[in-house]
Amino acid sequence: MEILGHYLFLAVGNYLTGIFCFILAFLVYHANPHSKSCRLTACFNFFVGVWATFYATSYLVQDDRFGMLICQIFTAASTSIGAFLTHFVLLETNKEKSYRIFLFMNYLVTTLLVAAIFTPGLIVEGVPPKLDLPSYINGGQFYFLAPLQLFFNLFFSLYHLICEIRIAKGYRKSQLALFLTAFVIGYITGTPGYLLAMNVPIKPISSPLVILYPLILTYAIIRHRFLDIQKLIKNTIIFSLLYVLLLGFVAVLLFLLKETVSRWIGMRESVAQGLAIALAIALYTPLKNGLSRITHRMLYQHSQNPEIIFRALSGDLMHILDASKLMETMVQRISQILSVEKIAFYTRTTSNPYALERAAALGFWRRKHLLFSKSLVLYLEKARGFLVSPLTQAEGRRLEKQKGKNFVDTAKWKLQAEVEIAALGGITAFPVFGKGLLRGILLVGAKKSDMPWREEEFQILASFMRHLALAFENADYAETIRRSRYEIAMRERDNLAGAIIAAVDHEAKNPIHAVSLNLGTLIARLSPSSAAEPSKEELEALTQKIMKRVMEDIQDVSVIIEHLSNLADKKPLLIQENVRPRQIVQKVMEGFAAELSAAKIKLRLEIPEDFTLVCDPAALTEIFVNLLRNAIQATTSAGEIIVESLSENGKTFILQVKDTGSGIPPAVQGRIFEPFFTTKQKGDTPAKRGTGMGLFIVKEYMQGIGGRVEVQSKIGRGTIFRLHFPLLDSVMERTAA
16 A cells, blocks of 8 residues: 555656646647637646656755745646636526626736735745655645635635536536536545645655546546537547557567468568558457447447437427427437537428528528428428438539439439438438428438437437427417407507597597687687777687697697507506505605595595505506596595505406496496596686596506406495505416417
8 A cells, every 4th residue: 555655656656647638638629729618628628747757856856946936836726727617607507697797807817816926925935745755745834725725716616516407407517517527526635735735744655546537527528428429429539549559560560460370370570560551540440339339339329218319309398389499499409419410400491482491500501491382391391201311411512513404303212301301410300290281301411420410310300300390280279369369459449549549539529629610719809890899808818718728629639639648659568576655655645645635535545555466567557546636526425435456366466446426327238448538627717627538548557467356336426446466476477478
């Protein structure tokens, strides 16, 4: 066991960790330099490699000045690791934007700490011998800041990563869990080095185990498609293993030919070496294919049976009632679950009756549409089954260019369809039918692993296409319902517009006609040809009387126009939770305080303070303004108005406005919610005039909220307006629809 604590063993173990991390950083960055996740992972692994390499070197350095620099470099690298880890975790958990200021401050603190590390004696004091190690870092007065910063980032990242793992599913959960395991093992095995730096006599014999971090991360990238770069890593592994295997094979072959064959046959050594090299070249392709199959079987083959894969593909597609979203979801799901490099879905559209348009795609595809006259479309429509092309994309393009006039006929549709699939860059094509017609075509390309498709995978996708056809029928049915509802709403709007126009024609015509008559009377009396010339006092009195009537009529027309303008510019309701109706009613009551006091009407409010609704506060204010105005105008002196809340079997909330006024005649109760219908007579003040729009607005707002309004009235005994408000769930569903 002493070898495990020997400084040479520790140095070699950390050098291996550094080499693995540098290679992993290069491969990750080279795989996708435009991805922020790959760039952060590359930086993270690069600094782990710097830490491991210089940490191993610190064991071997005897010079104090050079050893000091080595310790400062790996301490600064370990400090940088935490900042990049935190940024990567927040990016992967979709929290980068929310923590933008935090990330800036974290990088700033890290930069200041790195600057302090390179200040002599502040963080690192020297590299004296410790225990049986020839040299080791000795922490300064503020050395504790380095592990403090590292562990803060560790626990912060750990918390957010665990929270994301708890809600993640499928490969995403496995990816994050493996990354969590990798960096936790790396931290746990690497951080004991801080103890000896602070003169705690514990030898860091676990530091070589940090090599488990890059190994686990590589496994996550290859087996669980972490960062989606497994193809490059896999090819690198195959190339490395193949290179080592070929070197070993050539070495063994050269040795056998040199020591055995040449001795018995008498063959010259140079000829034997040439034969060995030729044999190695001949066996290169079989060795590569065999090694590729072994690697794929070990790293890519998954244990899910077809039923599990189909269930993962179909999922909740039946609940997606939007065709565009359905196609996007389908393409994304197939690409993720079956690890497909490129995929496209072409569908019928009403805008182009001659072709299938590309509606959803991943990867590069040569064409945006497929003509119905193409052999691919004709064959799939006739065969009603999927088609696999054995050709490469280059072969498909070459055959497309070489085809003659007689190349395409009914007997050769399949052959030409295979050519068209390959020319597009696909491997296979699946038709999707709906109501007996070809609804769309799914084109699928190669796998990200470069391995061939299996027959059972084609059968899974064929079954999935039938499931997809049912999902499209559901989406079409939902679209038909939405369109019907829209048409009904438009008809209702047109009917309402007709009623409003008729009401305006009736209501506005009367005051305009009255204005015309009054002004005509005034002109006639002021005319010099009038029989009896009035006195100046009579003219002034007559003018004031007529102008007062004109102003009243103009005000009536203005109110009608204002209501029409509000209806035409009707804004959508802003539904909010926890709206307190008591506060709204109190505010409305303040506006009617003078009228209530003048009429000696008692207004009683019986709504609890904590009673809340789900509605639009502005709409609720307008509702109570109209209901209370009507109640005040209908209630005689010394009467009473009550605003109270009720509950109806826990299904709806009820607010009601009850007055002791004159009541509404039964003959007109069915018309009070019609626009411009009113039973009020014109009075001397605008407050006593009615336009018939108040209750119509109340009904419109209640319907918009998802509730309803009821009226109950008796002549001479008063009126009750009852407002039924829906519960939270039904309001939110209505708003979302």
